[in-house]
Amino acid sequence: MKKILIPVLFLVTYCNRVSAQAVQKEIDSLTLQLQKHTGQDTARVMLLNDLAYAYYVVNPDKGLEQAKAAAALASRLSYTRGLATAFSRMSVNYWAKGQDSLAMQTSEKAIRYYKLSGNLLGYAKALNNRALNHYALENYIAAIHDHEEALAIFKKLNFPLGIQNSYNNTGVVFLALNDYPRALDNFLKASRVLPGAVTSAQANILANIGLVYKNMKTYPKAFSYQQQALKIYQSVGDQQGIANSLGNIATVYDLSHKDRQALVYYQQALTINRTIGNKAHIASDLTNIGVLYHDARDFSRAEQYLKEAVALYSETTDKNDLSEALLALAANEEKRPGTRDRAGLVERLQKASLQAAEAGGSPLRKSEALEALSNTYEKAGRFQLALDAYKKHILLQDTIFNKAKDQEILRKQLEFDFEQKELVTKAEIQRQKMVRQAVVAGSAVLLVMLGSGFLLYKRKQDAVNRKKAAEYKATVAETELKVLRSQMNPHFIFNSLNAINDYIAKNDKETAQQYLVEFAGLMRQALENSHFSEIPLADDLDFIRQYLQVEARRLKNTFAFEINIDPEIDTENTLIPPLLLQPFIENSIWHGMAPKVGTADGLITISLKKKDDLLICTIEDNGVGKVTDARQQTAKRRSFGLELTESRLAILNEKKQAGGQLQISENLNGKGTKVELSLPLKMAF
Structure with missing residues (x-):
């Protein structure tokens, strides 16, 4: 069964992440100050904004409430800088809730008001926020442009945390694009901004470097960087960071086929996440552990962990991971030994997985659920x-x-x-x-x-x-x-x-x-x-023979076929793009042979010969040729396969500066079709 590996990707904004307890302490302090400060002035706006930012980590709904109150008061006071900060805080909290469109709208307003207020640092921070929103919406070029502009301002203002975050977040964008060299370059630049710093931000960067090496399958380096990140998280008491690093280390062990070590680290991460109370992280650990037990054929334990994961995911908005956990549970149920019929339960779980994937909007999750359902239906x-x-x-x-x-x-x-x-x-x-x-x-x-x-x-x-x-x-x-x-x-x-x-x-x-x-x-x-862009001609001809045999059987052997090869052609040494001839043969079968109802004299002839530096491929049939009357309109519709082949030929000609040509002749002697395709002759050796 496919492993479910969910490593954590860090995106930081402008401050070092602290523990949930420290955040709550800050919230309590700010709330007390707000209660004591009864004046409706700019100082109250600043307190509301600070409280809104503190809340985004633990309770973004409360954060939005404080930010909106700050915006309303700032608007009444015509306090432009406070209004800009309020919209920035709204953006951060919407981003934390995963409401990317609203986060984008409020970050745009923050940028506009920061410009009006002349607050250059705030403007750069708002650009960073908008870049995070662009990233969430997969507008990667826009995200990089915003990070570049923010980085230039942070450098001008000599603001190290901003410089560090800009490099780190730019690296995250390149990581999403699988551009590992540029991602690594940005993460390393981020790590050098505050060398020797023992902060959660520095640990985040090291963890991201570990993710790059994990994706590159350089597991020893990935393991080393995740361990370095773990040590820093432990030294600063960042419990969520510790749990994330333990999960990342477990993932590296899992990918290295060291299941026992992976299980130990997943269990440690689960223990910490249960203490923190983050349902999504708990469910992720439970899913990974369940999959490990499934692979070890301990189906009862796997079911226990996967059912708990499904229950927790059902309480969150994370529908895509819920779909994955349901599919894992279905696969586990299918493999469990026993006499009772499990097909009905497996099908229900797979349908629930598909429903969750549709709610989450992930094409990959929907595709996996549909493939599993297809297999279940076929077995039944x-x-x-x-x-x-x-x-x-x-x-x-x-x-x-x-x-x-x-x-x-x-x-x-x-x-x-x-x-x-x-x-x-x-x-x-x-x-x-x-x-x-x-x-x-x-x-x-x-x-x-x-x-x-x-x-x-x-x-x-x-x-x-x-x-x-x-x-x-x-x-x-x-x-x-x-x-x-x-x-x-x-x-x-x-x-x-x-x-x-x-x-x-x-x-x-x-x-x-x-x-x-x-x-x-x-x-x-x-x-x-x-x-492969090119395969031996012998392999392509073998595929064509099998394809023609299958199609001849489907049409009750109403046609025969011949493949004639010039003796001068070395089929093992001659290279040809795969599936280049198949659409023309398919066209002969579907539009030439299939309409000849009640006859058995159909013939498709495929000929290959050398001419100078060209390979001449001819496909000829004695089918119905051009159709007339009521079927004339249908015949005018071009085959999608032919259009693709013509496009491939055009690109090949442009790329290789070649003179490949395609000629299609119809209505030969009142019937049949002839296709002649000339390609540059290319040899493997």
């Missing part, structure tokens, strides 16, 4: 329900991949932007140096040389910029190519699932099961091939 022989659930699962997988693709392109865009900034900065430094030399020398000759040198430098920089732009364009093209390759899989899957659906509709369960087995083999090969 409910093939139509299994098929429907699997289709939805595949659609969500495509959504998840597209999101990952968007993040990859965004990461490349950020990388390109940073490189351009470095070039501009270096050019500006060089220009200023040359100007100073010209002023000191005061020589017309030097001025002429300066002009010539600057012109040459500009030309060189233009050439560098053009090269960078070309490299970036190539990177994006490669990413787009990966996307198109990945989209071929759902396209192929849906057509095959429709065929299975046809058998199910006809109540031909035996054939449907046989087709499912063959389809699974095809899918495994298609997925394996999709990881």
Whole structure:
């Protein structure tokens, strides 16, 4: 069963985190001061704002109440600075509640009022808050821009905590983008701002560095940094930090397959989190422990921990983790030995997991729940329900991949932007140096040389910029190519699932099961091939043969096929993009062979030959060719697979500066279709 690992990601604002007891002590002190101060003046506004900030850690609803009271009083007093701070405190408390849209709205107001009041430090802090909101809404470029602007102000004001937090939070954004080198660079810069500091903020940074190494699967370093963070948390008495670090260390042990050590640390984290009373953290520890017991085949203990986790998550707003815990509980129930039928309970848990995922809005959680339901339906022989659930699962997988693709392109865009900034900065430094030399020398000759040198430098920089732009364009093209390759899989899957659906509709369960087995083999090969930009021609032809055999059986052997290969072609050594020919063959089957009802003379011929430096691939059939009359409109609709293939070919031509071509001839001698695809001949050796 899939491990549920929930490491903690730290986002700090402007002060060191302290224990819950210290926060409550501060709240009590501020409340007492507020009760004694009865005047409706600016001092009361400041007290309300301080109380609102103290509350965000333990009770953001109370924090919002105090911040709104501060805003109302500041507005009556025309106290702009106090009003700016009040909106900033609202933003922090909305952020703590996970209400990102409201947090964004109030941070925008805080920024506007800080500008009016001339409070530069407050303005920078509000920028940091808005960046956190951008991060929560996955607007990563906007988050980085706000952090950069805030960082520049913090440096100008020589405000170390702000500088440290800006570097740390920028690192968190890059961590979300899987840009580990830049994330690590920012975390290390943050750790050097206050070297030797023994604070929770410093521990947070060390823990984040540990997360980078954990994601890079460099587990010894990840373990070392989490231990360093733990020591600092222990020295300052930060109980939540201690619990988080223990959980992170347990995660590293878990990923290193050291289950016994992982269990010890998860149990320690659970003990502390129970004392603190954080339900979400308690439930996370319980889930991880339950999964460990499940993997050790101690199903009774696993059930005990997972049921408690589900109960706690149900009391929180964390629907996505509730979905994960329910799915783990269903998987555990399914594996438990016993004579009673557990299928009904497993299905109910999986449906509850799906419902929670839909409430939480996580495509990944919904996809996992649907896949589990599909397997349960298939085991019960409910093939139509299994098929429907699997289709939805595949659609969500495509959504998840597209999101990952968007993040990859965004990461490349950020990388390109940073490189351009470095070039501009270096050019500006060089220009200023040359100007100073010209002023000191005061020589017309030097001025002429300066002009010539600057012109040459500009030309060189233009050439560098053009090269960078070309490299970036190539990177994006490669990413787009990966996307198109990945989209071929759902396209192929849906057509095959429709065929299975046809058998199910006809109540031909035996054939449907046989087709499912063959389809699974095809899918495994298609997925394996999709990881590569190019595969040996022999592998692609093997896939095509299996695909044609399956489709011929589906159509009651109403067509035959031939594959003719030029003897000069070394199929093991010739490389070809995977699934490039399949859409044309599919088109011949679905639009050429399938409409020939009642005949058995269909023939699809696939020919491959060499011509100069090209590989010529021909797919020819004697199908119905162009349709007419009532079916004319249907025929005009372009195949999605053909469109994807044409897009792939266009990108390949642009990337490799090649002359690949596609020609489709219809209505040959009154029937049939011929497709000729020419590709640059590429050899593995």
